[in-house]
Amino acid sequence: MKLIELQTINRQYKLGQTQICALKNINLSFDKGEFTAVWGPSGSGKTTLLNLIGTIDEPSSGTILINGKDVSKMSDNQKSDYRNNRIGFIFQNFNLIPVLSAVENVMLPLQIRNVKTAVAGKKAMQRLKEVGLEHLAGNRPDKMSGGQRQRVAIARALVNDPEVVIADEPTANLDFATSISIIEIMQKLNKKDQATFLFSTHDQRLLDRMNRLIKLEDGRLV
Numbered sequence: 001m002k003l004i005e006l007q008t009i010n011r012q013y014k015l016g017q018t019q020i021c022a023l024k025n026i027n028l029s030f031d032k033g034e035f036t037a038v039w040g041p042s043g044s045g046k047t048t049l050l051n052l053i054g055t056i057d058e059p060s061s062g063t064i065l066i067n068g069k070d071v072s073k074m075s076d077n078q079k080s081d082y083r084n085n086r087i088g089f090i091f092q093n094f095n096l097i098p099v100l101s102a103v104e105n106v107m108l109p110l111q112i113r114n115v116k117t118a119v120a121g122k123k124a125m126q127r128l129k130e131v132g133l134e135h136l137a138g139n140r141p142d143k144m145s146g147g148q149r150q151r152v153a154i155a156r157a158l159v160n161d162p163e164v165v166i167a168d169e170p171t172a173n174l175d176f177a178t179s180i181s182i183i184e185i186m187q188k189l190n191k192k193d194q195a196t197f198l199f200s201t202h203d204q205r206l207l208d209r210m211n212r213l214i215k216l217e218d219g220r221l222v
């Protein structure tokens, strides 16, 4: 069984009178432990695709199976359980909470699940260590560089030991050298944890680092 399976997925948006087809007839599947990049120009459908897999959004037609289970048949509670417990999200703008320190930001997903503070703190410190930021655990995001902030976001995405890590343009706001180091940290954690990593990029310079590449153009797989 595949971890994630997309069967003839279409996603249309209505914009006034016009219909925009953001994804057209997408058939795709992902195995456990994959490290895959979704590449394509702006507007090609990368965010739409990742949001569907993250169950943040629903397709207009087609079926998404996660561990063989049809997402459209899950209740809202089941979907939010899946999101909270099985998926880690990393965003282009890091989305850290400015008034919390690095370690407090990383602890957040555990505290949402009522994990005891001492346990959450220990797990968060372990993840910060893995991204090389143990020494900045007490710093707030505004005292960190973009690359450091994204490493905190990676630690936060992984603190729940997710099955899938979804990263929408995690390197878009970073210079090339920092982007490479972020990809390398994600690759290292992908090998260590065997979590499936799916991330999008429009940076062509990163592509030769990928194990698997999915190209989108105008909502279609190419």
Ligand SMILES: Nc1ncnc2c1ncn2[C@@H]1O[C@H](COP(=O)(O)OP(=O)(O)OP(=O)(O)O)[C@@H](O)[C@H]1O
Binding pocket: 013, 014, 015, 020, 021, 022, 040, 041, 042, 043, 044, 045, 046, 047, 048, 049, 202
């Ligand atoms: N909420 C929305 N309402 C209407 N159209 C949308 C909406 N979200 C996305 N679209 C359209 O769907 C298409 C795909 O958008 P999407 O955001 O998935 O592209 P992308 O590849 O992530 O682009 P970028 O590289 O700029 O982030 C685009 O034509 C976009 O304008």
Ligand SMILES: [Mg+2]
Binding pocket: 046, 047, 048, 168
């Ligand atoms: Mg996008």
